[in-house]
Amino acid sequence: MTPAAPVLYSFPSTGDLSNSLADFILKAQREALEKRGKFTIAISGGSLPKTLTALIDKPGIKWNKWQVFYADERVVPLDDPDSNHKLAHDTLYSHVPLPASHIHTIDLSLADDLEELADAYEKELIREFAQKDSARFPIFDLVLLGTGPDGHTASLFPGHALLSEEDRWVAYIDDSPKPPPKRITLTYPVINHAARVVFVATGDGKKEVLKSILDTPEAGLPAARVRPAHPGQLFWFVDDAASSEVAYAKTAFKV
Numbered sequence: 001m002t003p004a005a006p007v008l009y010s011f012p013s014t015g016d017l018s019n020s021l022a023d024f025i026l027k028a029q030r031e032a033l034e035k036r037g038k039f040t041i042a043i044s045g046g047s048l049p050k051t052l053t054a055l056i057d058k059p060g061i062k063w064n065k066w067q068v069f070y071a072d073e074r075v076v077p078l079d080d081p082d083s084n085h086k087l088a089h090d091t092l093y094s095h096v097p098l099p100a101s102h103i104h105t106i107d108l109s110l111a112d113d114l115e116e117l118a119d120a121y122e123k124e125l126i127r128e129f130a131q132k133d134s135a136r137f138p139i140f141d142l143v144l145l146g147t148g149p150d151g152h153t154a155s156l157f158p159g160h161a162l163l164s165e166e167d168r169w170v171a172y173i174d175d176s177p178k179p180p181p182k183r184i185t186l187t188y189p190v191i192n193h194a195a196r197v198v199f200v201a202t203g204d205g206k207k208e209v210l211k212s213i214l215d216t217p218e219a220g221l222p223a224a225r226v227r228p229a230h231p232g233q234l235f236w237f238v239d240d241a242a243s244s245e246v247a248y249a250k251t252a253f254k255v
């Protein structure tokens, strides 16, 4: 199936972006609950969690129906300042009634063996999606990603062998150019099977990379290789500072 063209929304401020993203997520949650009674989401680290704070106190969010995974996670203790889980916990979970058993963290007892740790996280996904035999990859309702100035996304970095992973759901990396070096990440096949993938990028510092990803995707930066097509849809939620150089057509946001 040919991937649909990405939809680009650009907002004057991060506050506007955050409010619209919350509306978008509410709609995605409603559709998922109607179909399957649960909402499966994967969250990244970096600046992403703070763009989710408009969800706190938002009427209609059914936190007890969410199942939350990490698009990528750093292999550090869950209370380490580098942990994506800690970041999401401090920014979001600690303010909302999301049951702890619905937050799928990595198993740090396996931290000495990254392959085992990644396998264990893959098994956690298999338990949730219970479909490794019937469908080749899980179908997340929503995957939330960021991108770095080098075009990486999740822990898929330019030129890294992991970019060619076609089989595993969860892979590990022990030489991440962005510290800390040890991480796990969802792979392209998983990201590209999601019903919706949303990139969030804000600030002046992202304008060049955004231009490359959206205007010259054939340059093949890791974020440009996210093309859900089964039959998912890709959305970009950015602010006007980040999209200032982008020629790619913007769409007016409406839920």
Ligand SMILES: O=C(O)[C@H](O)[C@@H](O)[C@H](O)[C@H](O)COP(=O)(O)O
Binding pocket: 044, 045, 046, 047, 048, 072, 073, 074, 084, 145, 146, 147, 148, 152, 153, 154, 155, 178
């Ligand atoms: O754990 C991580 O390092 C992230 O998941 C990573 O992929 C992040 O999303 C991008 O680096 C963008 O980060 P910023 O939003 O902070 O620029």
